[in-house]
Amino acid sequence: MNVLIIDDNAIARSVLKKLCSQQKDIVVAGECAAAEEAYGFLKEQAVDLLLLDIEMPGMTGLQLVENLGRKRPVIVFTTSKKEYASEAFDLNVADYIVKPVTPARFVQAMAKARQIIESNEEEVKWEDEEFIFIRDSLVVRRLRVEDILFAEAMGDYVKLYTPQKFYAIHTTLKAVEERLPASRFLRVHRSFLVALNKIDTIQDGVLIIGEKPVPVADAYRKQLNSRMNIL
Numbered sequence: 001m002n003v004l005i006i007d008d009n010a011i012a013r014s015v016l017k018k019l020c021s022q023q024k025d026i027v028v029a030g031e032c033a034a035a036e037e038a039y040g041f042l043k044e045q046a047v048d049l050l051l052l053d054i055e056m057p058g059m060t061g062l063q064l065v066e067n068l069g070r071k072r073p074v075i076v077f078t079t080s081k082k083e084y085a086s087e088a089f090d091l092n093v094a095d096y097i098v099k100p101v102t103p104a105r106f107v108q109a110m111a112k113a114r115q116i117i118e119s120n121e122e123e124v125k126w127e128d129e130e131f132i133f134i135r136d137s138l139v140v141r142r143l144r145v146e147d148i149l150f151a152e153a154m155g156d157y158v159k160l161y162t163p164q165k166f167y168a169i170h171t172t173l174k175a176v177e178e179r180l181p182a183s184r185f186l187r188v189h190r191s192f193l194v195a196l197n198k199i200d201t202i203q204d205g206v207l208i209i210g211e212k213p214v215p216v217a218d219a220y221r222k223q224l225n226s227r228m229n230i231l
Contacts, residue, residue, distance in 0.1 A: 001110075001117060002046075005031040006038045006061065007053040007078065012099065016051050016078065019106045026110070035059035039067060047073050049113050054079040054088070065091050071178070074113045090190050090219065092174040115156065116172050132179060134160065134169045143167065145184070149210045150194040151176050163210055188224055189217045196227060 003026055005016045013031050020026045029047045032038040036059050038050070050073050054061040062084065065075055075093040077084070078101055085096050094116050095109040131142050147162045153173040159166045160176070177185065177193050187193050188207065192214050200208045205221070207214040216224060 001026050001048040001113065002029040003027065003049045003051060004029050004038060004041060004047045004073070005051045006033075006035060006056075006064070007031075007051075008033050008056040009053070012053065012078070012101075015101060016106075019101065019103060020051075022103070023107075023110060025114075035061060035064040039064060042068065042073075048117050049074045049076065049094075052077055054081060054084050062087060062091070065093070074116050076109045076113055092172065092190070115170075116175065134167055136167050136169070141167070145180065148180070148185075148195055149198045149212070150192060150214055151180075152214075153191040161210070161212065186220075186224060186227055188220045189215050199228070202228075 003020055005013050005020075005028060007013050007016070010033070013033075017028055017031070020028050029045060030041055032041055033056075035056055038052075039059070052061040052064065052075055054077055059067075061077060061079070065072065075091070076095045076097065077088050077093055078097045078099060080099040082098055088096050094113045097105055097109055130146075131144055134141055134143055143160065143162070149161045149163065151173060152159045152161070154168070156170060157168045158171050158173050158176050159168050173187075173191065173193055177187060180193070184197065185193055185195055194207060194209060194214055198209045200210075202208075202216070202224075205216050205218075207216060
């Protein structure tokens with residue numbers, strides 16, 4: 001894994017570099033003392049993982065993640081503040097470590113990051129905009145995009161619901177979202193991604209798709225209403 005370390009504290013960067021050096025498959029591609037510097041770095045060089053502080057002068061770590069958009073590295077936040085955890089996980093990051101970063105906690109976070117990176121590369125593959133390939137148990141199966149009603153994150157798995165059944169695949173909701181056409185699918189909750197043309201009704205913050213209820217989080221409600229062009 002190629003890693004970029006972003007923290008305005010030089011000691012914190014040194015600690016993370018040392019922890020990275022103890023992992024055989026991790027290469028530190030660079031370090032930045034500010035989010036703006038990291039944004040420029042990432043325009044020039046791709047990395048697999050960001051070890052990212054949140055509170056920094058100027059642009060915060062949260063703002064950097066938002067500015068990077070959908071095509072971004074896997075994110076692990078490393079911060080001294082606990083109170084940003086909910087907002088951070090709404091961005092579908094891999095992990096959130098509260099400083100001081102211990103070796104055991106770092107190893108745990110790296111395991112999660114590896115799993116996501118491997119899922120991005122292997123578990124869900126595009127052929128074109130009509131099909132995706134998913135790993136269903138020991139079988140790689142072709143699934144029509146048009147058949148997908150919604151996707152639900154369930155721990156280390158994502159359930160892809162179709163009218164007939166659901167498929168549980170070992171990946172992240174973010175990985176699925178990046179591979180489904182954005183013109184047809186929309187995140188409506190931290191744990192749910194829906195096909196807009198499959199929505200039957202919306203009432204009291206709940207979507208009904210294929211007779212199944214899907215919650216809509218307040219943070220996504222405005223975008224949903226805009227995309228559906230509700231009169």
